[in-house]
Amino acid sequence: MTDQLSVPLAGKAIQLTAVSKIWGDTRAVDQISVEVPEGSFTALLGPSGCGKSTTLRMIAGLETVNGGSIEIDGRNVTTKPSAQRDLSMVFQSYALFPHLSVAENILFGLKVRRVARVERLERLKRVTGLLGLAELLDRKPSQLSGGQQQRVALGRAIIGEKPVCLMDEPLSNLDAKLRHEMRLEIRALQQKLGFTMVYVTHDQVEAITMADQVVLMNGGKIEQAAAPRELYERPASPFAARFIGTPPMNLFSAHAFGALGQAETLQLGLRPENAFLDDKGSILLDVRAVEYLGADVLVDGVLGDAAFQVRLPSTNSTRPGETIRLGFNLENLHVFDRTSGKRRDDLTHEIGVHLHS
Amino acid sequence: MRSLKIKRDWVHGWLLLLPAMVFLFAFTHIPAIMTFINSFYSTPRGRRSAKFIGLDNYERMMSDPVFWKVLWNNLWFAIGTIPVSIALAIVMALWVNERLAGRGFVRMAYFTPTVLPLIAVANIWLFFYTPGFGLFDQITGSLFGWSASNYLGDPATALNAIIIVTVWKEAGFFMIFYLAALQAIPVSLKEAAQIEGAGRWTIFWRITFPLLMPTTLFVCINAVINSFRLVDHIFILTDGGPDNASALLLFYIFEVAFRFWETAYGATLTVALLALLSLLAIGQFFLFDRKVHYK
Ligand SMILES: Nc1ncnc2c1ncn2[C@@H]1O[C@H](COP(=O)(O)OP(=O)(O)OP(=O)(O)O)[C@@H](O)[C@H]1O
Numbered sequence A: 001m002t003d004q005l006s007v008p009l010a011g012k013a014i015q016l017t018a019v020s021k022i023w024g025d026t027r028a029v030d031q032i033s034v035e036v037p038e039g040s041f042t043a044l045l046g047p048s049g050c051g052k053s054t055t056l057r058m059i060a061g062l063e064t065v066n067g068g069s070i071e072i073d074g075r076n077v078t079t080k081p082s083a084q085r086d087l088s089m090v091f092q093s094y095a096l097f098p099h100l101s102v103a104e105n106i107l108f109g110l111k112v113r114r115v116a117r118v119e120r121l122e123r124l125k126r127v128t129g130l131l132g133l134a135e136l137l138d139r140k141p142s143q144l145s146g147g148q149q150q151r152v153a154l155g156r157a158i159i160g161e162k163p164v165c166l167m168d169e170p171l172s173n174l175d176a177k178l179r180h181e182m183r184l185e186i187r188a189l190q191q192k193l194g195f196t197m198v199y200v201t202h203d204q205v206e207a208i209t210m211a212d213q214v215v216l217m218n219g220g221k222i223e224q225a226a227a228p229r230e231l232y233e234r235p236a237s238p239f240a241a242r243f244i245g246t247p248p249m250n251l252f253s254a255h256a257f258g259a260l261g262q263a264e265t266l267q268l269g270l271r272p273e274n275a276f277l278d279d280k281g282s283i284l285l286d287v288r289a290v291e292y293l294g295a296d297v298l299v300d301g302v303l304g305d306a307a308f309q310v311r312l313p314s315t316n317s318t319r320p321g322e323t324i325r326l327g328f329n330l331e332n333l334h335v336f337d338r339t340s341g342k343r344r345d346d347l348t349h350e351i352g353v354h355l356h357s
Numbered sequence B: 001m002r003s004l005k006i007k008r009d010w011v012h013g014w015l016l017l018l019p020a021m022v023f024l025f026a027f028t029h030i031p032a033i034m035t036f037i038n039s040f041y042s043t044p045r046g047r048r049s050a051k052f053i054g055l056d057n058y059e060r061m062m063s064d065p066v067f068w069k070v071l072w073n074n075l076w077f078a079i080g081t082i083p084v085s086i087a088l089a090i091v092m093a094l095w096v097n098e099r100l101a102g103r104g105f106v107r108m109a110y111f112t113p114t115v116l117p118l119i120a121v122a123n124i125w126l127f128f129y130t131p132g133f134g135l136f137d138q139i140t141g142s143l144f145g146w147s148a149s150n151y152l153g154d155p156a157t158a159l160n161a162i163i164i165v166t167v168w169k170e171a172g173f174f175m176i177f178y179l180a181a182l183q184a185i186p187v188s189l190k191e192a193a194q195i196e197g198a199g200r201w202t203i204f205w206r207i208t209f210p211l212l213m214p215t216t217l218f219v220c221i222n223a224v225i226n227s228f229r230l231v232d233h234i235f236i237l238t239d240g241g242p243d244n245a246s247a248l249l250l251f252y253i254f255e256v257a258f259r260f261w262e263t264a265y266g267a268t269l270t271v272a273l274l275a276l277l278s279l280l281a282i283g284q285f286f287l288f289d290r291k292v293h294y295k
């Protein structure tokens, strides 16, 4: 990749306000509000069918909106067609035109908008240099590898120098190694060109490593919208807690710590990597299985009536059938309200006092 | 040993091919060859058997004004039916490919002319064209006050009247192919073009139409062959008249061979028809080959 693009583009902010999409009786997207700051990289993350693609397609103008409004750069575009929203998009299947060469694919938008030939060729040169596509310009998409097709799709999206770029799981067709490379490339490109990115993925690693802001969705609603670190360290709901991090956070009943004031209504969470062996610890775990992972071992056990996993250094020699005692630091304990599903940081201190008494 | 086994395989292979080959030869190849041979003989009449007359039949054909007339008619017929029915087929396919209410019904309605036997179709149209109280005359009469016109009986309009019936019949059939091809084009291509700012017109000419090219080639070849092959409705509508104004090559062959019983001359005309069709098919493949995108 060469450093050729001179003027960084200014991104534009996107604002969704109570946007809904209803198909028959499924509320694919249910009154979501998101703010995407200009020039930021926002990932829409969530399990399959939670409405990520639908949300993205509504921003793109490919899907009508059943309620709420969409603003780009402060301009209400809710009912505007795609062409008037000044954005580009990379599709999951790339959507390259099979009968056009790589060059024609990339230049398609500029030709449609009747950009002068000289300028077209100049921009094509910059973009192909940037993406390493110079030797492939005369090929048809069917003669390219998956990674190369992906780059062409990327080239078609960035050559228009649009302030907003949307991507729908662009890496899901690639193998693990290529996916890692493309992740870095896309992120670098976005930072260099400065456009606003909305990126759909169901892969938490992709979202966490690339995004400035992660919007976690579930069942058409937003669970949490926050920076990756915040999402990991202070998940707003049990769903968010389980979705981010591998293996997922352990959730267990407050009864595990004996008589506790509001035990009935509370759910506690502790990440497997945040527990350690401690003779005076307050968690008593029946070990069921031990998985060797190299640097550490993953111990599977039962706490009360819930499954519980803990990651211990592999020097540890715990065997299935034993009972081990685990401790943790209070700041790593997550407290959720069972009924509202909300985070209750105000109770952490109280639980700490109870545990030490 | 080894050669014996190879021989057995060989016999097996031919035995498996035999039934299909017998039918193919008996009903396709042998008649074709016989036709070719017959075209060099005179027509046997009564006790006079056929005798070899060389190229006499061909010379007769070249100087036969009716032959040139029907060939010319056929050319007009092809030019009149093929582009229009293909264009109509594409428009109808685009239309029924959209999400519209009652889409299934519209598709069926468009396809109906194809399902109906051509003879039945011709009868319906015969009514439409009837001078005085036919559908067309009623409409033009009440709207514009035109006097009755005999579309099928007038040499100037007879062929055009037949062209219209054929287009009506063929467009629905071709639409099915275009509909299948349209549904094979991923929606995301259209969406990608939309996002790049392309309007409907641009999307059609730059994306959809080029991607339909293989279908167009297929449909074109079929349409050309059909333009020489479909003559059933002529029997009902005009019987080739008036004064051969609406006779096509195949219709003429039928007349020569089975009305006037000049079988040898009929064979000669058939050879000419076959040669013409092969030329057209080969020509089309070469012409389209450069422009057709096959994935
Ligand atoms: N055209 C449609 N008609 C009816 N329902 C639809 C349509 N498109 C999507 N849905 C429904 O809307 C919901 C959200 O779909 P969406 O495609 O946005 O999910 P997603 O989060 O992108 O999932 P994935 O990760 O599998 O792509 C799903 O329940 C889906 O069945």
Ligand SMILES: [Mg+2]
Residues within 6 Å of the ligand: A052, A053, A054
């Ligand atoms: Mg999706």
